[in-house]
Amino acid sequence: MAVRQVASIHFKNFVSKAWSPIDPDETRKIPEGDKSMVRENILGFVTQLPPLLRAQLGESIKTLILADYPEQWPSLLHWVTHNMESQDQIFGALYVLRILSRKYEFKSEEERIPLYQIVEECFPRLLNIFSTLVQIANPPIEVADLIKLICKIFWSSIYLEIPKQLFEPNIFNAWIVLFLNLLERPVPLEGQPSDPDARKAWGWWKVKKWITHILNRLYSRFADMKVHKPESKAFAQMFQKNYAGKILGCHLQLLNAIRTGGYLPDRVINLILQYLTNSxxxxxxxxxxxxxxxxxxxxxxxxxxxxxxxxxxxxxxxxxxxxxxxxxxxxxxxxxxxxxxxxxxxxxxxxxxxxxxxxxxxxxxxxxxxxxxxxxxxxxxxxxxxxxxxxxxxxxxxxxxxxxxxxxxxxxxxxxxxxxxxxxxxxxxxxxxxxxxxxxxxxxxxxxxxxMHCVISGLRDPELPVRVDSVFALRSFVEACKDLDEIRPILPQLLDEFFKLMGEVENEDLVFTLETIVDRFGEEMAPYALGLCQSLAAAFWRCMASSEADDEIEDSGALAAVGCLRALSTILESISSLPHLFIQIEPTLLPILRRMLTSDGQDVYEEVLEIVSYLTFYSPTISLDMWSLWPLMMEALNDWAIDFFENILVPLDNYISRGTEHFVSCKDPDYQQSLWKGLSSVMTDQNMEDSDIVPAPKLIEVFFQNCKGQVDHWVEPYLRLTIDRLRRAEKPYLKSLLVQVTVQLLYAGYVLCFVRYYITKIMIIYFHIL
Structure with a gap:
């Protein structure tokens, strides 16, 4: 089994990368003949493999369907419908149909057109299978697995829009009757796991969850008559009149199990209460x-x-x-x-x-x-x-x-x-x-x-949850406190408790409270600024490590990491009048900046650029270590970070205006050439909207205003670049910026005696603009 599992994983990964590579020049393409062979044979293995291997195969089938259906794989739907008629192939047909329907779960109405053919071809058969399964007396757990697949297919098919085939009252009624039948029916006692985790994952409870999910979705879509298209209003009225109340009654009956000490999975309770709340x-x-x-x-x-x-x-x-x-x-x-x-x-x-x-x-x-x-x-x-x-x-x-x-x-x-x-x-x-x-x-x-003092005392409680809830509460008291002298005498001890707690937990609310304290006390935080930044930096790296190591906590770890970066910005802002502190703090933050100014930091790029902006603006001078960040920002701008151009503008402005001598004199790296490469790439890109390149002319102005007389050899290239972009500009604001740059460069060109070559072109463009 281990060898088969390794093979299935390898096959899945290979298909994921090579079936439809993002890069059209990717060398590891699969020949079309091999693809046809895979499509012809892969579906037959669904029912032959054990669940562990089937999960890997399902991911491969998903890749194929996303890339090839319907254009390159028109026979897929016929395979599904044919196998739905064969009793020993029903599971495989439903398994593939689930993957197929999921492709269209979040698609727009235009992109969902293939789904309507799937519903037309498959749902009559699907309803018959569903009805047959529901009528089985003393059903085995395999029946629950089949019903769960049917529920998932139905869910994906109705998530955004209900296919018109289901608007037919008799057909819709047949589905709802079966759903309610299963919801009202007690789950079998035989075979129900005693282990809590296994119990909630048991097939029959999963069926209850998915049915409740579906009914909630229908109610949320059709409870408010005002939000419906004219063609679906009649259906909404029918749903409200005939089914909403029945579903409510069924849900209340299920909840009675809680009163009598019975069992309901947490997710089912949650969904039922959502329905009641919406009602x-x-x-x-x-x-x-x-x-x-x-x-x-x-x-x-x-x-x-x-x-x-x-x-x-x-x-x-x-x-x-x-x-x-x-x-x-x-x-x-x-x-x-x-x-x-x-x-x-x-x-x-x-x-x-x-x-x-x-x-x-x-x-x-x-x-x-x-x-x-x-x-x-x-x-x-x-x-x-x-x-x-x-x-x-x-x-x-x-x-x-x-x-x-x-x-x-x-x-x-x-x-x-x-x-x-x-x-x-x-x-x-x-x-x-x-x-x-x-x-x-x-x-x-x-x-x-x-x-407030009881809450502060809670920061030293022996129980971790008490300490964390106390931190959460402290934020409100710091905000509400009118006399900071109540807190000021104990501020060092308070921050010590923060440092300890930050070493124990990754909690976004802890960082929010720290931000509030820093914001309220401002410059008084100066003696603690270095320690705070070191603690936040350490917390940031822990958050990154935990989110990379465990996918389940990726979101919470990422949120806490963002919170750490925001808190660092708040601290830097609070000590903005104390430049000498920035020299002390910079070494702590540089490793974070070097890592997160690459594509690794796309999710926190705005926060990282804000920190770079503070360090380049308030430090007495811009250190060589900070200059090492320039190539990272320009590389990102040239590659993937155009959406952050406005944010990148701020630190680049600081580098040029506050480090002019180094910017002009350094040739390794050549910052002037780097700037030209980035700006010319942006301004000549035919696919860039006017709004995307607004920072470019601003940066050109910064360049020439701060480096006047030292970069004359760049006047003509930038003048040519600006004039060419002005011809294509449509938005008034961009036109205005480009005109300003042109005027500035014309003046420089006049001094350099080559302005006459461009003046005629420019006057024609100006008259056209006017």
Whole structure:
């Protein structure tokens, strides 16, 4: 098996690179005869291979379909439809049809035309297969795998636009009836894994997830009649009338499992709650929900907001992962707790009358029971959920009578005591809630000070999640603090805790808080600037290393890396009046700049250029090390960075205007020649829009204004270049810039006595412009 797996991976990688190479001159092209042989034989292996190898083969088939269908592979659709008729080939046909339909999932209407033929040819057969599978008594897990493929095919086919074939009421009804049948039907008990991770990935739960996904998509597309094309309004009305309520009822029935201690995968809960949340805005749907709203709110939604066994296990066993999941945007998209918070927020926003009051009363009762209970039986997890609810509703409560007048008292009575709780997750939640309300008007400033100092103390908490939530909350207190003398005496200790925490976690919010502190204290940060930059640079490299090593955390690592760069810019701005500090900081930042000014830094290029701009503008002089960055920027501009030309202009201006002598005299590298190569390439490129090259004439002006009398040999080439581009200019702003450059160069040319050669051409162009 190992040898076969290596072979399948090698084949996949070879096909990915060589089947349709990006570079037309790529030498490793596959001859057309070999391609035909592959297309004729590859599909037959789908059903013959075990899942591990099939996944690699599927990637190869995907490459072929993306490149060749339908033009070079017209027989593919016939192969699919033919094999859908053969019972022992159904899996292979559906597997390939899934890949084929996915090609068009995000395509525009014009590009989706081949999909409509696929639907026309395959969906009648697909519906028959689906119906047959649903009717099987005591189905084995292989049936779930087939149904899951059918759901994925349907999802890809309807994601952007519903094919007109499905607008036919009887056909659409047949699909929905089957979806609802499966959604209402209990999953088989036999064969269900006991391991939590294996359980949520089990085929029958995956079927529930995909059906819920599909129904949510249909509802989000057809819930609002105002956004529809005329031809689909009748379908939307039919969907609202006949199906939206049935789906809601089915979802509520599924959620009942939570009340009775049953199991639902987190993703299914999340999707169902999204459907309920979207339903709150429609009167007809809310009327269906209203009789059960108390059950939904107090027996389903609120328990999901409470700290649970999984939270405790993660808190104890892997606090770093607990922190990552708590601050990960992607995790939020799939989290039942986040979906529950969204439901509560939308409920009080859209249906606040009555619901807000009874929900707050419910929270108050939890607070009272907690306060009255002995320490052994206090409902700690319910208190955690109640605090989460109060924090979630902060914007609403700040604006609503009578609650806004009671917020300070609520904090003092029910939040402040938890700062000293022996339960770690309550200390963390207290810090988070305090941060949510840091901007309210405190009648007693001692309460503000107490909250802020409790949050600052949380930075030294033995539990990592408490420290991170305290950092998050501190940002709000620093923003809201009117008297910085409250923080100033402890600023060194505060920054020490930041340095320690930055060495432990990659958290974007930590960097945001640091930015806020730097912004508020300005030049007072000077004594700490070098240490801060060193810590941020180290954090940046850790973020880069983790995102490169683990694809699953690539997004969060990249976000934290961007945050580090932004914080570095904030620090450099705060010490802009202290040039000597830039000399000390520069060696720390140079390795980052050298790496990220290449194509490796495309995602953070704007932030990196801002740092280069600060270093080249505020340093007493531009060092030779900083000059080594010039070729990197010009190489990027000539290759892939034209979209960043406006950003590149700033440091290039600094190099020329503040390092004129070195710019003019140095011949290795030759900066003048490098500039000419870049600007002439941009300005002669026929594919460049006027808006793309606006920085070019600005840079020419910078060049001649700062190097006057030292670069006379460049006047004629630049004059010729500018005149040629002026002929093609269409946008008034670019014309104006080019005219300014022309005038400047004409004056220089007059001094050099060759202006007469160009004056006639220029006058003709000027008259044409006028």
């Amino acid at each position: 709150l805005t429609k009167n007809s749907m809310y009327q269906l929900m209203q009789p059960q709203i108390d059950i939904i709110l107090f027996e389903i939604i609120f328990p999901l907001m409470c700290f649970n066994d999984n939270d405790q296990m993660l808190w104890d066993e892997d606090p770093h992962e607990y922190v990552r999941k708590g601050y990960d945007i992607i995790e939020d998209l799939y989290s039942p707790r986040t979906a529950a918070m969204d439901f509560v927020s939308e409920l009080v926003r859209k249906r606040g009358k009555g619901n807000l009051q009874k929900f707050i009363q419910f929270i108050v009762e939890i607070f009272m029971r907690y306060n009255e209970a002995s320490i052994e039986v206090k409902p700690y997890r319910q208190k955690d959920g109640a605090l989460l609810a109060i924090g979630t509703l902060c914007d609403r409560l700040k604006q609503t009578d009578p609650y806004k007048a009671e917020l300070e008292r609520m904090l003092v009575q029910h939040v402040f005591p938890e700062f000293s709780s022996h339960v770690g997750h309550l200390r963390a939640k207290a810090a988070w809630v305090a941060g949510q309300y840091a901007h309210i008007t405190f009648s007693d400033q001692d309460n503000f000070r107490k909250a």
